Amino acid sequence: MDTKLNQEAENDKDMKTNTNFTAxxxxxxxxxxxxxxxxxxxxxxxxxxxxxxxxxxxxxxxxxxxxxxxxxxxxxxxxxxxxxxxxxxxxxxxxxxxxxxxxxxxxxxxxxxxxxxxxxxxxxxxxxxxxTPSSSHMYRLQEKPLNTTHGPEMTIVEYFTKVKSLWDEIDDLRPLPLCNCHPTTNFVMIPQDQRLITFHMKLDPQNSQVRTNVLLRKDMPDVREVYRMLL
Structure with a gap:
């Protein structure tokens, strides 16, 4: 009898614990x-x-x-x-x-x-x-890569990291529009080509040979590919 009462008391205790846990x-x-x-x-x-x-x-x-x-x-x-x-x-x-x-x-x-x-x-x-002043902020973001110049005091890694972080922030604030109106239209390549040219314009003159080789190619490579070539 005592065992049964003790078991019931233990069950009541478990039920209260579960209730509090759920609450x-x-x-x-x-x-x-x-x-x-x-x-x-x-x-x-x-x-x-x-x-x-x-x-x-x-x-x-x-x-x-x-x-x-x-x-x-x-x-x-x-x-x-x-x-x-x-x-x-x-x-x-x-x-x-x-x-x-x-x-x-x-x-x-x-x-x-x-x-x-x-x-x-x-x-x-x-x-x-x-x-957040989006318009003025976007203007400053677009301007910064143009004012970032690679020189002897900056490594290729530092230069690429700096401009890429700016581009990533721009893409986050202004995502490219999606368009299925024409299968051959590639809106992504337009800013990528512009960014590649900007990236080359600001390179240190000692990298002019790499820049020439890239610009003579029929198909413009991705900026990351150029970065690997420079490394």
């Missing part, structure tokens, strides 16, 4: 709201702090870090806030505040002050996006 979705590994014990506002997420410049680099780093934590949905607003006074609503708020803590910790204090009273991570994200 707190941040502790349930199968829940979208699950927060691993290693997740905290002090966890190192990225190595870039937003200081008002280089927003694209910071944004990309944050997106990678948050997506790896499976909580990008709080940043982009794709996971709406549940109804009030529900277990999911409490879990959502906890995750949302965690993401807010991460965002603010990777923004310089003088800038972060303007976000401290925004209630959701997605609001902060939209505010940051709205502060």
């Amino acid at each position: 707190d979705q941040t502790q349930n590994p199968e829940s979208i709201y699950y927060l691993h014990p290693s997740n905290s506002a002090n966890t190192k997420l990225v190595f870039v702090v937003f200081d008002g410049t280089c927003y694209s680099d910071w944004k990309r780093s944050m997106m990678i870090g948050l997506d790896a934590k499976n909580i990008m949905c709080f940043m982009d607003g794709s996971l709406p806030q549940p109804e009030d006074n529900t277990p999911d609503e409490r879990a959502w708020k906890r995750c949302n505040n965690m993401v807010i803590g991460w965002i603010i910790s990777y923004i310089e204090r003088k800038i972060a002050k303007s976000f401290i009273y925004l209630k959701t991570a997605s609001c902060i994200w939209k505010d940051l996006e709205g502060r």
